[in-house]
Each structure stands twice: as structure tokens, then as C-alpha cells.
Amino acid sequence: MPRLSIVKVRCEQDVNSYVLLDTDSREAAVIDPGEPADKIAGQLDGAVLRWIVATHGHRGHLAGKEALRDSFPGALTAMHMADAKQFLRSADSYVLDGDTLEFGGFALRVLHTPGHTPGSLCFVVANHLFTGDTLLAGALGKQMPGTDLRQQLMSIGSAFARLPLATAVYPGHGPVTSLENELRTNPYLRGPG
Numbered sequence: 001m002p003r004l005s006i007v008k009v010r011c012e013q014d015v016n017s018y019v020l021l022d023t024d025s026r027e028a029a030v031i032d033p034g035e036p037a038d039k040i041a042g043q044l045d046g047a048v049l050r051w052i053v054a055t056h057g058h059r060g061h062l063a064g065k066e067a068l069r070d071s072f073p074g075a076l077t078a079m080h081m082a083d084a085k086q087f088l089r090s091a092d093s094y095v096l097d098g099d100t101l102e103f104g105g106f107a108l109r110v111l112h113t114p115g116h117t118p119g120s121l122c123f124v125v126a127n128h129l130f131t132g133d134t135l136l137a138g139a140l141g142k143q144m145p146g147t148d149l150r151q152q153l154m155s156i157g158s159a160f161a162r163l164p165l166a167t168a169v170y171p172g173h174g175p176v177t178s179l180e181n182e183l184r185t186n187p188y189l190r191g192p193g
Contacts, residue, residue, distance in 0.1 A: 031053050034060055
């Protein structure tokens with residue numbers, strides 16, 4: 001059975017980038033390639049980078065994409081088409097809800113969670129959920145022009161409803177948390193009373 005290693009890399013603008021590595025095959029994926037890209041590349045020593053993916057099109061979450069791709073020319077880039085104009089050139093693949101991106105013995109399952117941006121995505125692998133700015137520990141991503149809070153909350157409700165409570169949540173900013181903790185303590189997710 002392959003083993004998954006997850007390394008959180010703190011980038012500029014307090015963006016969390018994540019390096020996911022199948023330790024058996026040494027194939028990897030990077031989620032939200034912030035700057036500096038060499039800080040992320042340093043975590044990939046000897047690995048084959050298969051995917052560079054963005055949870056959404058805000059600059060801090062993809063500023064290192066081109067430099068990382070230059071360092072790993074075989075890597076493919078992916079995001080949702082609705083945020084494509086912000087992706088600093090084009091992506092190799094535009095993904096939809098339910099798509100999977102394979103690396104080693106693992107696959108990132110794509111969840112389209114519009115709201116923070118129209119093309120916001122979350123990625124699930126095993127019992128790990130990478131949420132970008134859709135969901136943060138105790139908060140939601142900063143409300144920006146184009147953010148639709150109502151849609152964001154609906155996306156969270158529908159996309160996360162079938163995930164186990166013990167699912168670890170890796171947000172685009174701040175500390176790692178769990179779905180159970182967020183449902184219990186996040187003021188945006190708790191019901192009245």
C-alpha cells in the first residue's frame with residue numbers, strides 16, 4: 001500500500017502550499033504553488049512532479065506556478081476554467097467536479113466549490129481535504145471582489161457533506177484543522193444556537 005507524505009510550505013502572503021508525495025513511487029503533486037517556488041521545489045528532491053494545481057485564481061496561490069513548472073518540465077498544471085484568466089498563462093488541464101488527477105498510487109479528487117471565486121476547487125486524497133480559501137480554520141477565506149458568501153456556504157455544505165468527520169483540512173492560510181472541528185467551532189458553519 002502506498003504511503004502519502006504531506007508537507008506544508010509557507011509562502012509569501014501567508015499562503016500555504018502543499019507538497020503531496022507517494023513515498024513508494026516518488027511521484028508528487030503540488031497544491032497552490034506560491035512564491036518562492038524554490039522553497040517548494042526543495043521539498044521535491046528526487047521526486048517526479050506530476051501535477052501543479054491551484055485551488056483558485058488569486059495570485060498568491062499560483063504565483064510560483066511558472067517557475068515550478070520550469071524546474072519540473074514534465075509536470076502538468078490544472079485548475080477550473082472559471083478562474084483561468086487569472087492563472088498566469090494557461091493550464092494544461094481544466095478540471096470539473098468529480099475529476100481525478102493521479103500521481104503514484106494516489107488520486108486527487110476534484111470538488112468544485114464556487115463562492116470564494118467562481119472556479120474555487122478543493123481536492124480530496126485519502127482522508128485529507130485541501131480547501132484553499134473555501135474553508136480556513138475558524139473562518140472562511142477573505143471576502144474579495146467577486147466572492148459570493150452565500151454560494152460559498154452552499155458549496156461547503158454540499159461538497160463536504162459526504163466526507164468523514166475525521167477528515168483533515170489543509171487550508172490555503174493558517175493552521176491545519178479537521179472537518180469535525182470546523183463543524184463544531186467555525187462560526188460560519190455552526191447552526192444557530
